[in-house]
Amino acid sequence: MFNNIKPGQLLVISYALVDLVGTLLLTLPFASTNPGSATLLEAWFTATSALTVTGLTVVTTAEYWTFFGHAVILVLMQIGGLGLMVLATITLSMLGLKIHLGHRVLIVQDRNYFNMSGVVRLVRSIVLLTLALEGVGAVLFALLLPDVWSEGLIPGLMFVVFHAVSAFNGAGFDLTGHSLEPFRYNMGINLAVIVLVLLGSLGYVVLQELFLVRKWHKLSLHSRLVLLVTGIISLVGSIFYFLTEYSNTLASVPLTHKIVTSLFQAVTRTAGFTTIPVLEWTEPFIFLMILMMFVGASPGSVGGGVKTTTLGTTVLAIWSIVRGKKGVVIFEREIAPESVTKAFTVMVIAGMLAAASTLVLMTVEHLPFMPILFEVVSALATVGLSMGVTVKLSAFGQVLIGLLMFVGRIGVLTLIVVLTGIDKRRLHYMKEDILIG
Amino acid sequence: MFNNIKPGQLLVISYALVDLVGTLLLTLPFASTNPGSATLLEAWFTATSALTVTGLTVVTTAEYWTFFGHAVILVLMQIGGLGLMVLATITLSMLGLKIHLGHRVLIVQDRNYFNMSGVVRLVRSIVLLTLALEGVGAVLFALLLPDVWSEGLIPGLMFVVFHAVSAFNGAGFDLTGHSLEPFRYNMGINLAVIVLVLLGSLGYVVLQELFLVRKWHKLSLHSRLVLLVTGIISLVGSIFYFLTEYSNTLASVPLTHKIVTSLFQAVTRTAGFTTIPVLEWTEPFIFLMILMMFVGASPGSVGGGVKTTTLGTTVLAIWSIVRGKKGVVIFEREIAPESVTKAFTVMVIAGMLAAASTLVLMTVEHLPFMPILFEVVSALATVGLSMGVTVKLSAFGQVLIGLLMFVGRIGVLTLIVVLTGIDKRRLHYMKEDILIG
Numbered sequence: 004m005f006n007n008i009k010p011g012q013l014l015v016i017s018y019a020l021v022d023l024v025g026t027l028l029l030t031l032p033f034a035s036t037n038p039g040s041a042t043l044l045e046a047w048f049t050a051t052s053a054l055t056v057t058g059l060t061v062v063t064t065a066e067y068w069t070f071f072g073h074a075v076i077l078v079l080m081q082i083g084g085l086g087l088m089v090l091a092t093i094t095l096s097m098l099g100l101k102i103h104l105g106h107r108v109l110i111v112q113d114r115n116y117f118n119m120s121g122v123v124r125l126v127r128s129i130v131l132l133t134l135a136l137e138g139v140g141a142v143l144f145a146l147l148l149p150d151v152w153s154e155g156l157i158p159g160l161m162f163v164v165f166h167a168v169s170a171f172n173g174a175g176f177d178l179t180g181h182s183l184e185p186f187r188y189n190m191g192i193n194l195a196v197i198v199l200v201l202l203g204s205l206g207y208v209v210l211q212e213l214f215l216v217r218k219w220h221k222l223s224l225h226s227r228l229v230l231l232v233t234g235i236i237s238l239v240g241s242i243f244y245f246l247t248e249y250s251n252t253l254a255s256v257p258l259t260h261k262i263v264t265s266l267f268q269a270v271t272r273t274a275g276f277t278t279i280p281v282l283e284w285t286e287p288f289i290f291l292m293i294l295m296m297f298v299g300a301s302p303g304s305v306g307g308g309v310k311t312t313t314l315g316t317t318v319l320a321i322w323s324i325v326r327g328k329k330g331v332v333i334f335e336r337e338i339a340p341e342s343v344t345k346a347f348t349v350m351v352i353a354g355m356l357a358a359a360s361t362l363v364l365m366t367v368e369h370l371p372f373m374p375i376l377f378e379v380v381s382a383l384a385t386v387g388l389s390m391g392v393t394v395k396l397s398a399f400g401q402v403l404i405g406l407l408m409f410v411g412r413i414g415v416l417t418l419i420v421v422l423t424g425i426d427k428r429r430l431h432y433m434k435e436d437i438l439i440g
Numbered sequence: 441m442f443n444n445i446k447p448g449q450l451l452v453i454s455y456a457l458v459d460l461v462g463t464l465l466l467t468l469p470f471a472s473t474n475p476g477s478a479t480l481l482e483a484w485f486t487a488t489s490a491l492t493v494t495g496l497t498v499v500t501t502a503e504y505w506t507f508f509g510h511a512v513i514l515v516l517m518q519i520g521g522l523g524l525m526v527l528a529t530i531t532l533s534m535l536g537l538k539i540h541l542g543h544r545v546l547i548v549q550d551r552n553y554f555n556m557s558g559v560v561r562l563v564r565s566i567v568l569l570t571l572a573l574e575g576v577g578a579v580l581f582a583l584l585l586p587d588v589w590s591e592g593l594i595p596g597l598m599f600v601v602f603h604a605v606s607a608f609n610g611a612g613f614d615l616t617g618h619s620l621e622p623f624r625y626n627m628g629i630n631l632a633v634i635v636l637v638l639l640g641s642l643g644y645v646v647l648q649e650l651f652l653v654r655k656w657h658k659l660s661l662h663s664r665l666v667l668l669v670t671g672i673i674s675l676v677g678s679i680f681y682f683l684t685e686y687s688n689t690l691a692s693v694p695l696t697h698k699i700v701t702s703l704f705q706a707v708t709r710t711a712g713f714t715t716i717p718v719l720e721w722t723e724p725f726i727f728l729m730i731l732m733m734f735v736g737a738s739p740g741s742v743g744g745g746v747k748t749t750t751l752g753t754t755v756l757a758i759w760s761i762v763r764g765k766k767g768v769v770i771f772e773r774e775i776a777p778e779s780v781t782k783a784f785t786v787m788v789i790a791g792m793l794a795a796a797s798t799l800v801l802m803t804v805e806h807l808p809f810m811p812i813l814f815e816v817v818s819a820l821a822t823v824g825l826s827m828g829v830t831v832k833l834s835a836f837g838q839v840l841i842g843l844l845m846f847v848g849r850i851g852v853l854t855l856i857v858v859l860t861g862i863d864k865r866r867l868h869y870m871k872e873d874i875l876i877g
């Protein structure tokens with residue numbers, strides 16, 4: 004059936020098709036609350052943002068879309084978060100169909116797994132883990148927000164499930180109209196979101212190992228590097244937020260709130276939630292956020308960016324050069340030279356793409372530098388934070404940001420492999436490697 | 441005498457010593473025009489800016505320093521432009537002393553030459569070429585500026601020589617008080633500066649080949665890549681300036697002036713001269729300038745930045761990946777894999793250094809993002825353009841910018857080699873390579 008299409012190309016085409024279906028559903032008259040229906044651009048931008056779990060919006064999700072619209076966005080977020088191939092596997096498996104090799108290659112490519120053995124079992128455990136964690140999140144939200152049922156059972160259920168799915172998949176969509184700002188002083192919600200987003204950003208390989216292995220020195224090199232870099236970024240980001248915002252946005256709250264809010268913003272850099280609007284932050288933290296967004300989440304997770312392992316590998320490699328060593332060593336193991344090369348390549352490609360997009364967007368939109376750079380990095384790393392320019396963009400700007408989200412979800416390296424045709428040997432080769440990009 | 445000091449460390453120490461001597465000379469009471477004398481920080485910043493041929497200033501060169509001060513700056517620019525090792529070789533050679541191997545290694549390292557054979561002859565031709573081109577520049581300036589002798593022969597000579605040396609060495613220092621803005625409508629001066637800066641930015645290897653070989657297909661891979669990338673950046677930069685500034689800073693001048701001014705700014709991105717202040721440009725061009733400064737000049741030249749060959753190599757490498765090719769090929773020759781790895785590494789290290797410095801400076805100085813980023817890249821790439829924040833910096837900020845200029849002149853990779861000890865085999869290994877960084 005698809006004999007003439009390379010597996011990687013099929014992946015991109017599949018995402019584009021789901022994107023198209025989502026777009027069409029959102030253009031239906033009963034998807035939007037305003038008379039008539041949403042424009043094609045509004046629907047496409049929203050569907051793309053949901054499918055790529057980015058969270059940038061040109062219309063206010065809570066007000067603009069109906070219950071049906073919210074359901075479409077919810078499903079798109081879940082599809083995007085799990086990954087199309089995981090869902091296809093489940094469907095085929097439930098229908099009792101055989102999962103052939105070409106399909107396995109796709110799953111590996113879509114989710115960046117190490118190897119292709121036991122794919123179906125792995126996929127099942129991914130789905131179960133996802134649903135379990137999202138379920139726990141929804142229950143927590145229900146317990147922590149007693150007011151949520153005021154409009155009835157169904158809207159209440161939608162509210163807690165929507166935010167649990169949005170948090171675990173790092174989508175950053177909300178039904179409040181103002182991200183999680185209404186829950187700024189609700190420390191329970193803050194902590195629940197921190198845990199959900201953090202777990203979602205680690206990637207299934209790491210989550211699985213954490214559940215099964217549990218001992219630090221028995222974890223794979225990949226998992227230890229992911230945990231180390233994620234920990235350092237979260238800590239540095241929190242401390243920086245705490246110090247720079249201490250007498251700014253954190254001035255009026257007690258110390259525990261200051262600490263939790265700082266941790267919240269450092270962790271949800273991959274999800275795109277805020278409890279304090281970006282525009283109220285100091286410029287140094289906004290710039291740090293641009294850098295942290297650029298780094299993004301971990302490979303095999305729902306998040307984008309160049310990935311924590313890419314940053315870790317390049318920093319270790321530079322440290323090796325400074326110390327005059329040949330190999331890049333951490334935890335008494337050497338990172339494969341091919342992974343090191345790949346890490347530097349991903350950094351430069353992503354940097355060039357962000358710089359070029361920023362230049363084009365600045366020229367076309369006549370908007371200031373920092374908000375545009377912020378928006379571009381937010382889209383490319385599928386973060387969803389914004390300095391408020393998304394709604395000000397021209398149609399051209401919206402299409403460019405939409406395409407960046409799409410590229411960010413697929414990943415620059417995967418996209419390049421797709422353009423050139425997949426090399427199966429390369430996938431096998433990566434078996435013992437760190438995952439990059 | 442220096443048996444315990446590695447050659448590379450000697451290089452850095454030598455630059456630091458010259459920097460110190462320059463600083464002390466500028467603190468002499470008769471170096472500055474104001475009563476008393478310049479502060480140590482003002483003197484150090486100015487000496488470092490001159491020695492690294494950057495051109496950033498915390499005081500107005502024309503007004504703040506005396507004729508003696510201008511002479512010190514002139515000599516520092518010439519030392520920095522030629523390179524300390526070239527000068528040391530000439531001195532030893534004139535004294536009839538033997539140039540031993542360790543010294544040859546230093547020259548190679550300081551100026552990024554391909555090999556160590558015929559170093560003395562090469563050094564002589566470099567000095568002759570430099571003096572000849574600076575001489576032609578000075579004569580041109582004298583002819584194009586008849587008013588220059590109004591204050592007498594000596595000040596007139598100083599004026600034309602100072603600007604010729606400043607232009608060919610891409611230093612960007614001026615004696616007008618407002619860069620080359622007074623000559624904004626003098627097309628002759630514009631063109632003379634364009635030619636001097638362009639020749640200075642190519643590097644001696646390329647200049648030598650251009651004078652001796654002259655045929656495109658007989659030029660080395662290195663020279664062809666330098667000319668290609670320099671040409672593309674100059675052209676793209678000019679066209680972008682022309683289009684974005686057409687109805688802004690270029691609105692009131694005739695078409696030839698528009699074209700020359702556009703070319704001027706794209707070319708003197710490595711020198712740091714302006715005919716129109718940076719703050720009057722549109723933001724898109726300011727951002728493009730940040731990117732062009734980051735790229736900088738060519739290896740073995742007086743300019744900084746990651747270098748034209750580094751950009752060329754990374755872009756070609758990415759293009760190879762997109763096309764699914766293994767090797768990086770241009771002009772029917774393959775760039776050595778080691779050069780490709782080095783290019784990506786230089787890009788990432790420079791990018792990280794710029795980002796980290798920007799973050800620190802923003803936090804300390806409480807100045808806006810874009811001017812700080814501009815300043816940091818300008819210092820690290822020894823460009824010398826500014827959005828006007830140099831004078832607003834605290835002592836800490838000035839020291840940081842001064843250190844960035846120093847790192848920029850030595851080069852990140854050289855500095856790393858210096859920290860780790862020089863590997864002679866590595867120098868030999870580079871014999872047939874493209875020069876990176």
Ligand SMILES: [K+]
Nearest residue numbers: 057173274386
């Ligand atoms: K997101």
Ligand SMILES: [K+]
Nearest residue numbers: 494610711823
């Ligand atoms: K300069």
